[in-house]
Amino acid sequence: MIMNDTARKGLFGRFVAGLARTRQGLVGQIERLFGGNIPTAANLETLEELLIAADFGPALAQQLMAPLQERLGRRDLSNLDQVEAALKQGILAILNGTAPPPSSIDHHTKPQVLLFLGINGSGKTTTIGKLANRLSSNGGLVVLAGADTFRAAAIEQLQLWGRRVGADVICHQAGADPSAVVFDAVQAACSRGASHLLIDTAGRLHTKRNLMEELKKIQRVASRQMPDAPHERIMVIDATSGLNALVQAKAFHEAVGLTGLILTKLDGTARGGVVVAIADQLKLPITFVGLGEGVDDLQPFVPEAFTDALFARS
Ligand SMILES: Nc1nc2c(ncn2[C@@H]2O[C@H](COP(=O)(O)OP(=O)(O)OP(=O)(O)O)[C@@H](O)[C@H]2O)c(=O)[nH]1
Ligand SMILES: [Mg+2]
Structure with missing residues (x-):
């Protein structure tokens, strides 16, 4: 994504605010741990525990610690800045190691x-x-599909968003076949010359076979109308659900072949390390992150902004 300086600063500010809890939990403790002291082996052990507590996961925590331990062994680690710089570098390498979105x-x-x-x-x-708001602000014509037909309230919630952001919503009654909604929505989006069709689906547990089959049916119906559709299959993950998300995402990936991930509610967790663990394990691009409930709180995931904001000093 091409971004000018102002946009970059704005994005960084959003990340700083959205990651406040993780920063206070993790980096606040790291600062207290090392303070003005020279790092010791015991300090590094505590640091590894802090990374695990922030949901980086044990394997990744160990991987991030390895260069620090090696430097400590060579007596090449003498202050907090060096510790933070090495961590940042390790985290950034992982985040940049996923496929481009x-x-x-x-x-x-x-x-x-x-x-x-x-x-x-x-x-x-x-x-x-x-996202509909973001796309239409950029000149797109967005249509929404209410393929969560499980509850009437789900359809109403999408309609409310449609009115709010000026996007047409294609839906049927509660209890209707989600694939039938998608069929109509693809047709409507094509005939209206829409730039984007965003399909909402009902929440489902990755272990429910019939519901996973339903997703595949939605995919089949869309691809019969338009080759390659749905062009993106995006899993929305609640960052506060921690490392459980890894198992869930693997199951969804097997079922539909995910093209990307969006992590929400980063503002609500002190365990933002999960972002790095997910990027490391799944190697799927994180396209956007949710940093709050407001309409502007969905931001493109830029690894440098994330890493800098995580270690920002106030
Ligand atoms: N703080 C915060 N809250 C969020 C964020 N994203 C979503 N939420 C809140 O999470 C709650 C659930 O959001 P929904 O969008 O309804 O979730 P859903 O996945 O559609 O839920 P189902 O359709 O029931 O499966 C709402 O209260 C949202 O406002 C975020 O990035 N930050
Ligand atoms: Mg929903």
Whole structure:
């Protein structure tokens, strides 16, 4: 994504605010731990525990610690700044190691069909609303599909977002077949010349076979109408659910072949290390992150902004 200086600073500010809890929990403790002292082996052990507590996961924590331990052995580690710089470098290398995200904003095929999925309450509908707002502010014509037909309230929630951001919503009644909604929505999006069709689905547990089959049916119906649709299959993950998300994401990936991840509620957790653990394990691009409930709180995931904000000093 191309960004000018002002946009970059704005994004950094959003990350600083959204990551406040993780920064206070992790970096605050790191600062207290090392303070003005020369790092010791015991300090490094405590640091590893702090990384695990922030949901980096044991394997990744160990991997991030290895260069620090090696430097300590060579007596080449003498202050907090060096510790933080080494951690930042390790984290950034992992975040930059995932495949580049497909760019839903600049793509030429019309409409781009994006399927959103994930477990209950992860933030799918809210994320779709925020993304629709972002896309239409950039000149896009967005259509939303209410393929969460499980509850009437789910359809109403999407309609509310549609009105709020000025996007048409295609839906049926509660209890309808989600694939039938998608069929109509693809047709409507094509005939209206929409740039994007965002499909909302019901939250489901990755262990429910029939519900995973339903997702595959949605995919089949969309691809019969438009080859390659849905162009993106995006899993929305609640960052506060911690490392459970890894198992869930693997199951969804097997079922539909995910193209990207969106992590929500980073503002609500002190365990933001999960972002790095997920990037490390799944090697799937994190396209956006949710840093709050407001319409502007969905931000593109820029590894440098994330890492700098994590270690920002006030
Ligand atoms: N703080 C915070 N809250 C969020 C964020 N994203 C979503 N939420 C909140 O999470 C709650 C659930 O969001 P929904 O969008 O309804 O989740 P969903 O995945 O569509 O839920 P189901 O359709 O029931 O599976 C709502 O209260 C949202 O406002 C975020 O980035 N930060
Ligand atoms: Mg929903």
